[in-house]
Structure formats: structure tokens, C-alpha cells
Amino acid sequence: MSRxxxxxxxxxIAGALLATACADRGDKPVELRFWLMGREAExxxxxxxxxxxxxxxxxxxxxxxPWTAAHEKLLTAFAGDALPDLCQLGNTWVPELAELGxxxxxxxxxxxxxxxxxxxxxxxxxxxxxxxxxxxGIPWYVDTRLIYYRQDILAQAGFDHAPRSWDEWxxxxxxxxxxxxxxxxxxxxxxxxxxxxxxxxxxxxxxxxADGGRTxxxxxxxxxxxxxxxxxxxxxxxxxxxxxxxxxNVWTEFGRGxxxxxxxxxxxxxxxxxxxxxxxxxxxxxxxxxxxxGPGASNAGGSSLVVIAGSRHKDAAWKxxxxxxxPAVQERFHALTGDxxxxxxxxxxxxxxxxxYASAFRDQLERVxxxxxxxxxxxxxxxMQLVAEQVVRGAIxxxxxxxxxxxxxxxxxxxRRWMLDRKRP
Amino acid sequence: xxxxIAGWSFAAPALIxxxxxxxxxxxxxFALSFTDFDLYALASLDNLRFVGLRNYLELLKAPLFWQxxxxxxxxxxxxxxxxxxxxxxxxxxxxxxxxxxQAFFRTALFAPVVTTLVAVAxxxxxxxxxxxxxxNQGLAAxxxxxxxxxxxxxWSMPTIILLAVWKNFGYNMVILLAALQAIPRELYESAxxxxxxxxxxxxxxxxxxxxxxxxLVSILTxxxxxxxxxxxxxxxxxxxxxxxxxxxxxxxxQGFKWWNLGVAxxxxxxLFALVLAASEALLRFARSRGMA
Numbered sequence: 001m002s003r004x005x006x007x008x009x010x011x012x013i014a015g016a017l018l019a020t021a022c023a024d025r026g027d028k029p030v031e032l033r034f035w036l037m038g039r040e041a042e043x044x045x046x047x048x049x050x051x052x053x054x055x056x057x058x059x060x061x062x063x064x065x066p067w068t069a070a071h072e073k074l075l076t077a078f079a080g081d082a083l084p085d086l087c088q089l090g091n092t093w094v095p096e097l098a099e100l101g102x103x104x105x106x107x108x109x110x111x112x113x114x115x116x117x118x119x120x121x122x123x124x125x126x127x128x129x130x131x132x133x134x135x136x137g138i139p140w141y142v143d144t145r146l147i148y149y150r151q152d153i154l155a156q157a158g159f160d161h162a163p164r165s166w167d168e169w170x171x172x173x174x175x176x177x178x179x180x181x182x183x184x185x186x187x188x189x190x191x192x193x194x195x196x197x198x199x200x201x202x203x204x205x206x207x208x209x210a211d212g213g214r215t216x217x218x219x220x221x222x223x224x225x226x227x228x229x230x231x232x233x234x235x236x237x238x239x240x241x242x243x244x245x246x247x248x249n250v251w252t253e254f255g256r257g258x259x260x261x262x263x264x265x266x267x268x269x270x271x272x273x274x275x276x277x278x279x280x281x282x283x284x285x286x287x288x289x290x291x292x293x294g295p296g297a298s299n300a301g302g303s304s305l306v307v308i309a310g311s312r313h314k315d316a317a318w319k320x321x322x323x324x325x326x327p328a329v330q331e332r333f334h335a336l337t338g339d340x341x342x343x344x345x346x347x348x349x350x351x352x353x354x355x356x357y358a359s360a361f362r363d364q365l366e367r368v369x370x371x372x373x374x375x376x377x378x379x380x381x382x383x384m385q386l387v388a389e390q391v392v393r394g395a396i397x398x399x400x401x402x403x404x405x406x407x408x409x410x411x412x413x414x415x416r417r418w419m420l421d422r423k424r425p
Numbered sequence: 426x427x428x429x430i431a432g433w434s435f436a437a438p439a440l441i442x443x444x445x446x447x448x449x450x451x452x453x454x455f456a457l458s459f460t461d462f463d464l465y466a467l468a469s470l471d472n473l474r475f476v477g478l479r480n481y482l483e484l485l486k487a488p489l490f491w492q493x494x495x496x497x498x499x500x501x502x503x504x505x506x507x508x509x510x511x512x513x514x515x516x517x518x519x520x521x522x523x524x525x526x527q528a529f530f531r532t533a534l535f536a537p538v539v540t541t542l543v544a545v546a547x548x549x550x551x552x553x554x555x556x557x558x559x560x561n562q563g564l565a566a567x568x569x570x571x572x573x574x575x576x577x578x579x580w581s582m583p584t585i586i587l588l589a590v591w592k593n594f595g596y597n598m599v600i601l602l603a604a605l606q607a608i609p610r611e612l613y614e615s616a617x618x619x620x621x622x623x624x625x626x627x628x629x630x631x632x633x634x635x636x637x638x639x640x641l642v643s644i645l646t647x648x649x650x651x652x653x654x655x656x657x658x659x660x661x662x663x664x665x666x667x668x669x670x671x672x673x674x675x676x677x678x679q680g681f682k683w684w685n686l687g688v689a690x691x692x693x694x695x696l697f698a699l700v701l702a703a704s705e706a707l708l709r710f711a712r713s714r715g716m717a
Contacts, residue, residue, distance in 0.1 A: 072681055079467055100468040192662055243664055246576045248554055375464055379683045386667070393578070393666050419465060419472060 030316045032060045033084035035074075038067045040088060040141075040303070043336040044324075051323045058316045078102050083308045086317040089137060091128040091304045096375040098131040104307040104314060106135045115322040120343045124300040124368035131373050137304030138321050141330075141339035143265045144298045145199040145289065146364050148272065150260040152283040153180065162287030166229055169261075169290050173238040176260045185240045187233055187261040188250065191392060192243035194385035196263040199298045201226035202369045203291045209409075213374040214417050216409035218384070219402040225292065227388065227401060234392045241392060251275040254284070263289070265301070269357045270338035286360040288367070300368035302342065340365070374416060380409050458690035467684065480691035490692075492667055493675045494699075499582055500589070500671065501650045501703075508590045508646055509639070512597035517631075519598070520605040531602070535595040542592065546659035549588055550575065575661055578668035585656050585669050592656075593649075597642045604638040605631070640711035644704050651700045672696050 036044055041064035048060050063084065065073050071093065077083045078100055089097065097103050110116055118126060121139055129137040149162055154172060157179040163169035173186035180186070189196050201208065204222030209215065217223075233239040240259070247253055254262055255276045262268075272284055289296045305321045307314050323329060327346040334341055335351060340361050346352065347362050371377055387405045390396040396404060458480055465472040484490045515534055519527055537545065552558050553574035561571040574584045612630050621629065632639075654677060657669035663678075664670075672692060680689025 075464070075467065075684060096464060099465065192664055241665075242576055243662070245550065245661060245664075246555065246573075248550060248557075376683075389664070389666060395666060415461060415463060415465060415472075418474075 029057050029059045030313050032058055032086065032313055032316050032320060033063065034060050034320070035063050035065055035084045035087040037065050037070045037088055037090075037303075039337055040339070041065075043333070046336065047324065047329055047332060050329075051320060054323070055316075055319060058319065060320065081310065083310060085311040085313050086305060086307050086320060088140060088303050089306050091125075091137065091139070091300070091302055092371065092377055094129055094137050094304055094306065095131050095373040095377065097306070098134075098136045099375045102309055103136040104309045104311070106138065106307065106318075109318055110135060110138075113322060116325050120345050122300075122342055122344070122365045122368060124370055125302060125342050125365070128300050128302075128370040128373065129304050137306040138325060139342035140303045140305045140324065141333070141337075142342045142361075142365060142368070143267075143301035143303075143340070144361065144364050144368050145195050145263050145265055145301075146298060146360055147287050147289060148254070148262045148264055148268060149285060149287060150254070150257060150283055151285050153257055153260045162285070163290045165290050165294055166292045170229075170232070173233065173261065174236065177236070177238050180257065180260070182237075184257060185259045186238040187263075188242070188247065188253075188259040189230065189233060189239045189263065190244040190247065190250075191241060191389045192245065192385070194381040194388075195265075195299065195301075197226065197230050197385060197388050198371065198381055199263060199289055200230055200296075202297045202299060202371075207372060209372040209374065209380070209413075212420070213372050214413060214420060216380075216406040216413070218405040218409065224402055227391070228398065229292075230388060231391050231398055255280050266340045266358075266361055267338060269355075273357075286357050288360050288364045295363075295367060297367045297369045298364055300370045302340075374413075376412050376416065379412060383408050383412070454690045454693060457687055458694055460687045462685075462687040462690075464684045476687070480688050481695070484688070484691055484695065489667070489670075490672075490675065493670050493672045496582060496667075496669060497651060497653055497671045497673075500586060500653050501647060503583075504586045504589055504650050505643065505647050507586065508594050508650075509597060509643055511590060511594040512601055512642070513635075513639075515594065515598045516601035516605055517627075519602055531599070534598060537592045538595040540592075542655050543659055545588070545592060546656075550660065553584055576665055578666045581661055581665060581668045585653075585660060588660065589650070589653070589656050593646070597646060600642055601635065601638060604635050608634045636711075636715070640707070643711075644707050647707060648700050648704055651696065651703070672699075
């Protein structure tokens with residue numbers, strides 16, 4: 001027994017020595033653990049040598065997570081206390097990890113930073129990182145939805161420009177559908193994707209959730225109007241009742257003219273360039289999302305860079321974030337990925353100004369709106385789409401949809417209400 | 426006394442592993458199913474509430490749970506007999522003295538079992554594509570209008586059943602083939618001497634001899650089919666209109682997508698009870714027929 005105690009004591013001393021040794025060795029380079037998702041992880045390694053050259057004391061170790069598994073990996077890592085030093089985070093996940101207490105507040109760092117200036121960022125995208133008034137992340141790239149359209153088919157149907165309002169959009173879709181006939185369609189709204197309907201429903205001063213994210217607010221006229229527009233597209237047979245899995249290949253189908261309008265994000269610029277045949281390249285274009293009465297708003301998606309609260313190298317992590325936020329670095333990043341930069345000064349650089357497909361995004365970014373910053377958001381958006389699908393396929397009358405959605409979402413927010421009420425004195 | 430200690434110490438490694446990696450997690454999951462463990466509780470255990478039977482009661486009241494259960498039963502009731510029928514048919518054909526290139530066909534029919542489902546799903550999505558799929562083109566040659574296999578809520582589940590049956594029947598086929606080959610030839614000879622035809626041989630010799638194996642295969646297949654998840658996950662994501670949404674899919678969505686582990690555990694135990702009851706019923710039926 002006493003021998004075991006002796007072993008334990010020796011082990012404890014060795015551990016303590018090791019810990020002090022680690023803390024004392026200032027000359028040893030700091031190894032920053034940096035988690036990224038998808039394609040960004042592959043290209044960011046090309047940006048890092050320059051950073052490591054400028055900061056000899058810091059080494060960056062990258063780990064790539066696939067987007068589909070990233071969410072559960074992050075939560076598992078949080079539960080196991082194994083989060084990295086800094087991380088790329090889809091900005092709808094920021095509220096969730098902030099709620100867990102996993103993210104370092106960044107307000108004071110921004111206030112003293114010469115690199116990151118708040119007013120240079122698009123306001124809508126910056127605000128997605130403010131949770132309960134505290135800044136938890138720095139926007140890295142922006143993802144918003146707007147329309148891709150076939151200029152040639154639109155011209156054949158008698159229109160020389162993209163729609164600017166919903167009325168005009170409806171007229172154009174009607175004309176395109178009449179032109180292409182019963183086997184093809186005017187627009188693709190994949191029934192398993194919530195983003196198009198979400199973008200359409202951000203066209204007012206509605207917030208989708210009311211009372212600080214305590215209750216659902218889908219009975220708001222701005223949402224019911226968006227839902228009606230969405231459902232009308234199916235009722236008029238402008239849009240096929242299809243999910244993405246059925247279309248199989250949206251790029252080929254867009255090239256074949258199966259649909260002429262497609263609401264999607266910036267990554268598809270590169271995809272359409274790559275996948276459409278050369279003779280089709282002059283036929284497609286991007287345009288800002290129309291609103292009910294003029295240029296519309298869209299969602300403020302994208303990824304942020306966050307510092308993990310439990311990290312031991314927060315200063316080094318912040319340095320890397322500052323480096324990745326420099327306009328020149330963002331320009332290279334854009335060239336490598338096609339991801340859209342969140343800063344106006346990056347957009348002023350030549351390669352971005354010269355890109356005809358990107359300019360609609362530049363315009364749209366001035367009108368992006370954040371979605372509610374609650375951890376339940378992803379689930380709520382999914383439920384919204386499930387109800388929309390039920391309306392489109394005739395399982396729920398459209399008049400009952402807002403109340404049904406309110407009921408389901410209110411049930412999801414029950415725990416949140418309980419927690420918020422408990423915090424109040 | 427010594428023998429007892431020796432016995433336990435031989436069993437101990439296995440028992441510890443079973444206890445640590447099976448019994449304990451099951452007990453924790455059972456406890457979780459009486460709480461509202463979710464993302465907030467992960468942040469701080471102060472946010473954990475004991476809710477008693479609420480998870481179970483809410484589930485039994487939720488239309489989505491009943492829909493998922495209905496879909497799962499649809500899949501089991503249609504899929505299991507189809508799968509076993511096809512396995513038996515294929516095994517009988519392969520075992521027939523008339524069969525040529527037996528080894529080739531045995532491998533070919535077993536191949537789907539060992540093929541990755543995700544790869545299969547991509548091919549099947551194209552086969553059943555409304556406009557380009559070979560299935561619809563074949564139907565068109567017969568003068569049948571195209572069917573929206575994966576997009577029509579009425580056809581999506583039959584398509585999933587077809588996929589699952591095709592993917593899985595080879596496994597049972599191999600087991601049944603082995604059982605067929607173990608039936609003594611004398612039985613057939615004496616049946617033939619007594620003047621039995623092919624059909625009578627099948628009904629009075631082959632099937633009774635296969636009885637125990639058939640009931641085993643049925644129970645295993647049924648328990649497996651109740652856990653429908655991967656096929657709709659890769660083919661339809663549970664859609665359209667949740668028509669291919671299964672109980673296990675519901676559990677996955679609650680547990681791993683939304684992190685509502687309390688509700689997910691409750692679903693797991695409801696499914697467990699269901700599979701247990703169904704297996705027991707099948708076993709009793711088999712016993713009453715003297716098949717097990």
C-alpha cells in the first residue's frame with residue numbers, strides 16, 4: 001500500500017515538474033491548434049507560411065473537419081474539453097457555442113486592434129457574431145443567397161434584365177415557364193433546403209422570433225407574404241416539387257435549362273464556371289435577391305473565426321485572426337476558394353472589382369440580415385422548411401401554416417424560456 | 426472455493442468490458458431518458474431537469490413519432506417477408522442440381538451485401554431518377570408513365586424497401602444455402618420413392634428441415650429491419666413529407682443533430698421494447714409451429 005502511495009507521489013511531482021517546464025520555456029514555439037471545415041482547410045495552409053514567417057514563435061497545426069460532421073465534433077470536443085485554440089465556425093453555430101461558454105469575448109481585442117475595424121465590415125454579417133451584446137467571433141467569409149439566372153432563356157422569354165421586385169420576378173417566371181413548356185421549369189426551390197425561403201422571409205423588420213428569442217413569430221405578415229410567394233411558385237408550376245437529392249446534379253440541369261432561376265450562395269460561382277460547358281458561360285449571371293417592392297434583403301451566413309475560451313494561447317490565436325483578416329490575405333483567400341470577403345476594403349481590390357459574377361454579391365452584402373441568435377436556430381429553420389414542404393405538397397393548408405409553425409417552434413423554445421426566466425430575478 | 430475464484434477471474438475481463446461498455450452506458454441512457462438533457466445541460470448541469478415520464482408521454486402524443494413508427498412498421502411488414510422470400514428463392518435455385526456456374530451466381534448475389542451503401546445509393550438514385558433513370562425508361566418501353574420514385578410520398582417507401590431487400594437478401598441466402606446443403610439426401614430419396622413431386626418435396630421435406638434456420642433468420646432480419654436508418658438517410662433524407670422517416674432516424678435527429686439526448690434515449694428505449702416484443706411474438710409463433 002505504501003509503495004503505491006510512493007509511486008503516486010512521484011508521479012505527482014513529475015507531473016508538476018513537467019507543467020512548470022512547459023510554462024517556463026518561452027523560447028519554445030507556441031503550437032496553435034486550428035480547426036477548419038471543408039475546402040477552407042485545404043487552402044488555408046497556403047496562407048500560413050507567411051504568417052509563420054512573420055511570427056517565428058508560432059506554429060499552426062491545422063485539423064480539417066468535414067462540414068457534415070463538424071457540428072457534432074465540436075460539441076463532443078467541448079464535452080471532452082478537447083477544443084482547439086481557434087476555430088472556423090459557421091456563424092449560425094456561434095450562439096450555440098457561446099451559450100456553452102466555449103468562446104472568448106473579443107470586444108476589447110477589437111477595440112485595441114489596428115487591423116480589425118468594425119466599420120469596415122458589412123453590418124449584417126458583423127452582427128451575427130454579437131450574442132447578447134458580446135462579440136464572440138470575427139467574420140471570415142460571407143455566405144448569402146441571391147439569384148443565379150439564365151440570361152439567354154430570360155431574353156427568349158422577353159426580358160433583358162434580372163427581376164428587381166417580387167412582382168417583376170413573378171412576371172418573368174410566368175413568361176419563362178410559358179416559353180420552356182411543361183417539361184422544364186422557371187425556378188428551382190429544392191424542397192429540402194431552408195435557405196431560399198429563409199432569404200425570402202427576411203424582407204421586413206420581422207425577426208422570425210419575438211421577445212429575445214423566447215417565442216416564435218411566424219404569424220408576422222412579412223413571413224406569411226414570403227411563404228405565399230414561395231408556395232405560389234409551386235402552385236403555378238414555375239418550380240418543380242423536388243428536393244436536391246432528386247435533381248441529382250443542379251449544375252448540369254441549370255446548364256440544360258431545366259430551370260432558369262436558382263437561389264444559391266457564392267460557392268456556385270466557381271462551380272458553374274467549372275462545370276458548365278464553355279458555350280454556356282456567357283448565358284448565366286448573378287443578381288441581387290429581389291424584395292417585395294425593390295431590392296431585397298438576404299441572409300447573413302458564412303463563417304467566423306473564434307478564439308476558444310479555454311485556450312492557453314489566446315494572444316497568438318488573435319494574431320492569426322488579425323492576419324487572416326488583412327485585406328491582402330483575404331484577397332488571396334478569395335482567389336483560392338471563391339469565398340466572399342466580409343470587409344469593404346477587400347472588395348475594393350482589383351481582382352474582386354473585376355469579377356462580374358461577384359458584383360451582385362457585393363451589392364447584396366449591403367443588405368444582409370442576421371437570423372435569430374439562438375442555439376435552437378438550425379432546428380427552427382429546418383422545421384420551417386418541413387412545414388413549407390407540407391404546404392407545397394398539400395398536406396397543410398397555407399392559412400394554417402403560420403400557426404402550426406408557431407406551435408412547433410414554441411415547443412422547441414420551452415427550455416430556453418425556462419432558462420431565461422430563471423436568470424431573471 | 427478455489428474453482429469459483431478461478432472461474433470469476435477468467436470471466437472478469439469479459440464482464441468488465443461488457444459492464445463498462447454496454448451495461449453502464451445502457452443504464453446511463455435509461456437514466457437520461459427521464460431528464461431533458463440537451464445542449465444547455467451540456468453547458469452546465471444546472472440546466473438539467475428531471476422530467477419523469479414526460480419524454481415518453483410527449484413522444485406517444487407526437488404525430489411525428491407515430492408517423493415514424495408507421496413508416497418503420499410498413500418497412501418491416503413488407504420488407505422482411507420479401508427479403509426472406511427472395512433469399513429462400515435464390516438459395517433454392519442455387520442449390521438446384523440444374524444450376525450452372527453456381528459459384529459465380531453465389532458471389533454475384535452476395536455482392537450487394539458487401540458493397541458500400543453510400544456508393545449503392547448514388548447508383549440507385551440515378552436508376553430511379555424520374556427523367557433519366559433506367560427503371561422509368563424500362564417502364565416507358567412497356568408503355569407505363571414515368572413514376573416519381575423518390576419524390577412521390579407514396580412511392581418513396583416502396584423504393585427504399587426494394588433497395589434494402591436487394592442489398593440484404595444475399596446474406597440470408599448464404600445461410601439458407603448452407604442449411605439446404607445440410608439436409609440429408611436420404612430424405613429426398615425416400616420421398617421420391619413414396620411418389621412425391623417437386624412441390625411436395627419442397628413443402629414436406631425442404632421447408633420443415635429449414636424450420637429452425639428460417640425462424641432464426643426471420644428474427645435477425647426483423648430486428649435489423651426495425652433499425653431502418655441508413656437507406657433513407659442516404660437516399661431521401663427521410664423525405665418527401667417524412668414518408669421514409671423511421672424511428673431510428675427520429676432518434677438520430679433528436680440525439681445527434683439537435684443534441685436532445687433525453688428525448689433520443691426515450692426513443693431508443695421505446696424502439697428496444699418494440700423490437701423485443703416483436704421478436705418474442707415471432708419466437709412464440711415459431712415454437713408453436715415446432716420450428717424452433
